[in-house]
Amino acid sequence: MPEITVREALRQAMDEEMARDDRVFLMGEEVAEYNGAYKVSQGLWEKYGDRRVIDTPITEYGFTGVGVGAAMAGLRPIIEWMTYNFSAMAYDQVLNNAAKTLHMSGGQINVPIVFRGPNGPAEFLSSQHSQALQSIYAHIPGLKVVSFSTAYDGKGLLKTAIRDDNPVMFLECELMYGWKDEVPEEEYLIPFGKADIKRAGKDVTLISYSKPVRMVLQAAEKLAEEGIDAEVLDLRSIRPLDEESIYKSVRKTNRCVVIDESWPFASVGSHVAWLVSTNCFDDLDAQVEFISSEDVPMPYNHTLELAVQPSVEKIVKAAKKVLYV
Amino acid sequence: MTLMNMVQSINSALDIKLEEDPKVLSFGEDAGLEGGVFRVTENLQKKHGEERVFDTPLSEAGIIGSAVGMCMTGLRPVAEIQFSGFVYPAYDHIISHAARMHNRTRGRYDMSMVIRMPYGGGIKAIEHHSESMETLFAHVPGLKVVIPSTPYDAKGLLISSIESDDPIIYMEPKRLYRAMKQEVPDGKFQIDIGKAKIVQEGSDITVVSYGAMMKEAREAAILAQKEGYSVELIDLRTIYPLDRKTVAESIRKTGRLLSVTEGPSFSGIGSELVTLANEEAFLSLEAPPTRLAGFDTIVPLPKGEHFYFHTADRILYEVEKLVKY
Numbered sequence: 318m319p320e321i322t323v324r325e326a327l328r329q330a331m332d333e334e335m336a337r338d339d340r341v342f343l344m345g346e347e348v349a350e351y352n353g354a355y356k357v358s359q360g361l362w363e364k365y366g367d368r369r370v371i372d373t374p375i376t377e378y379g380f381t382g383v384g385v386g387a388a389m390a391g392l393r394p395i396i397e398w399m400t401y402n403f404s405a406m407a408y409d410q411v412l413n414n415a416a417k418t419l420h421m422s423g424g425q426i427n428v429p430i431v432f433r434g435p436n437g438p439a440e441f442l443s444s445q446h447s448q449a450l451q452s453i454y455a456h457i458p459g460l461k462v463v464s465f466s467t468a469y470d471g472k473g474l475l476k477t478a479i480r481d482d483n484p485v486m487f488l489e490c491e492l493m494y495g496w497k498d499e500v501p502e503e504e505y506l507i508p509f510g511k512a513d514i515k516r517a518g519k520d521v522t523l524i525s526y527s528k529p530v531r532m533v534l535q536a537a538e539k540l541a542e543e544g545i546d547a548e549v550l551d552l553r554s555i556r557p558l559d560e561e562s563i564y565k566s567v568r569k570t571n572r573c574v575v576i577d578e579s580w581p582f583a584s585v586g587s588h589v590a591w592l593v594s595t596n597c598f599d600d601l602d603a604q605v606e607f608i609s610s611e612d613v614p615m616p617y618n619h620t621l622e623l624a625v626q627p628s629v630e631k632i633v634k635a636a637k638k639v640l641y642v
Numbered sequence: 643m644t645l646m647n648m649v650q651s652i653n654s655a656l657d658i659k660l661e662e663d664p665k666v667l668s669f670g671e672d673a674g675l676e677g678g679v680f681r682v683t684e685n686l687q688k689k690h691g692e693e694r695v696f697d698t699p700l701s702e703a704g705i706i707g708s709a710v711g712m713c714m715t716g717l718r719p720v721a722e723i724q725f726s727g728f729v730y731p732a733y734d735h736i737i738s739h740a741a742r743m744h745n746r747t748r749g750r751y752d753m754s755m756v757i758r759m760p761y762g763g764g765i766k767a768i769e770h771h772s773e774s775m776e777t778l779f780a781h782v783p784g785l786k787v788v789i790p791s792t793p794y795d796a797k798g799l800l801i802s803s804i805e806s807d808d809p810i811i812y813m814e815p816k817r818l819y820r821a822m823k824q825e826v827p828d829g830k831f832q833i834d835i836g837k838a839k840i841v842q843e844g845s846d847i848t849v850v851s852y853g854a855m856m857k858e859a860r861e862a863a864i865l866a867q868k869e870g871y872s873v874e875l876i877d878l879r880t881i882y883p884l885d886r887k888t889v890a891e892s893i894r895k896t897g898r899l900l901s902v903t904e905g906p907s908f909s910g911i912g913s914e915l916v917t918l919a920n921e922e923a924f925l926s927l928e929a930p931p932t933r934l935a936g937f938d939t940i941v942p943l944p945k946g947e948h949f950y951f952h953t954a955d956r957i958l959y960e961v962e963k964l965v966k967y
Contacts, residue, residue, distance in 0.1 A: 408733035420939075420940045558908075583777045591917055
């Protein structure tokens with residue numbers, strides 16, 4: 318199997334789906350002539366031309382709204398936000414139009430659209446460009462929210478997202494675009510609502526998703542050195558959420574740590590911690606620990622920037638806490 | 643003391659602050675001459691003049707963007723958004739500017755604004771007019787979120803909000819606007835932001851709610867008493883910063899938590915409260931910490947609304963289940 322980058326895996330997913338279905342098109346700032354701010358759409362404009370790979374003005378409210386309208390009219394747009402931080406400009410289009418139209422039209426009008434772009438902290442980008450905004454999207458009925466931690470998952474999930482008849486928030490990360498792993502040449506899809514055990518273990522369940530999964534795996538290796546066998550569950554799909562896999566793992570290990578790089582208050586992480594606290598109440602041998610980013614705007618200073626985010630050390634410490642060691 | 647409903651008590655708070663502090667302004671769509679669609683700002687323009695109480699164009703991004711600028715020049719704007727469902731075009735201004743400016747300028751600028759907006763269902767309006775989306779603001783560091791449930795609290799909390807140097811999202815439960823009257827002092831008084839109120843002491847279970855759901859929660863507490871269950875009822879009043887101490891102490895006393903909220907369940911305030919119970923009171927819990935949150939769907943049209951909102955009976959059912967666990 319060839320080893321490819323996350324960037325290439327996402328490009329392949331879009332390329333394959335655009336070749337398969339001529340209703341699929343890509344729109345966003347710099348996605349065409351410049352091949353994307355992070356080069357995810359490399360070569361697509363040359364291959365598919367102006368009508369299917371479209372550069373937009375710098376107005377998220379505008380091109381997000383145009384995308385929602387195109388989806389209502391029967392096309393299948395992929396909207397690239399240069400980063401999810403800028404999606405706040407278009408929040409109304411997503412929340413009030415993309416998410417609600419199927420419901421408000423009594424099931425008559427689908428909105429098959431994918432919103433994709435990097436989400437969450439990278440480096441040296443300060444408070445307005447480092448936000449992990451999954452929780453404010455996961456809270457909204459009518460949206461699906463997916464993330465990935467490997468090139469393999471990214472490709473399979475993006476293809477599923479493009480074929481889905483509903484609005485899908487597809488979360489990427491700047492720092493992950495260069496990560497590499499094995500991706501088969503033959504076609505495959507990954508269904509929504511299926512979490513993936515990235516490392517099997519029996520002593521404690523570490524639940525995470527997106528970029529932090531790699532860090533959680535490193536923490537699991539550290540714990541293994543001390544004889545602690547951690548299970549790492551990658552949620553992949555946040556909404557719909559694979560609750561069964563979560564419960565199955567926690568009922569096996571009886572202990573749980575949730576790791577989420579978003580802010581803590583009313584977040585995806587606190588939602589998962591709630592599910593486990595309520596539904597595995599009689600199985601838990603310790604309280605659920607929750608590691609998130611600190612409840613502050615992201616500092617610019619790099620030392621502080623790293624200090625507010627989850628880290629291998631914090632995860633190891635939390636795992637030991639729920640194991641009472 | 644005068645018998646006031648919530649519309650009158652909020653009007654009284656605005657009147658007092660406009661009178662007392664020339665830096666305070668009140669504005670919004672139809673909030674000047676007409677006194678707002680719910681008549682909350684009635685007569686304020688007549689009394690305080692068109693320069694301080696005025697109508698704005700139908701542009702939420704403009705309203706909040708202007709408020710950010712006003713704060714930077716030292717004013718204390720109170721901006722009205724006609725319905726909370728209309729606030730999203732201004733979401734970027736709220737989370738990227740209002741919430742961040744103090745932090746980004748290392749304290750040089752205060753964002754001393756209040757954003758008032760009616761929220762929630764129960765008045766037989768349609769989708770965009772019925773939501774309870776406090777989570778979307780409570781999740782973001784830098785904002786405070788205040789939601790009153792009585793005319794008395796509404797006045798005291800609004801005066802404190804206007805005097806606060808931080809941006810405050812002040813959400814008004816519109817189905818309680820005229821639902822009850824209460825003796826409210828005519829003059830100035832304040833209620834601390836960040837302090838929950840124990841409405842009723844009890845020993846079997848802690849029920850936590852706020853805003854419009856407090857009405858049903860109060861009714862449920864009375865029904866529960868008739869059944870022989872002693873409910874400790876807490877009105878959060880401030881959603882963020884959350885009064886963790888009051889809630890945690892109560893759960894440690896009763897051993898049980900039921901949170902009752904109106905908004906959608908996924909990563910909502912209810913999940914946050916259950917996570918709090920798990921973090922702060924794990925070893926005192928006698929039953930799974932539980933939440934009754936809004937269904938994870940868009941608020942139905944008027945004829946289906948009553949299926950969506952929790953009734954006192956539904957709350958009682960959960961109370962009974964937990965006490966007998």
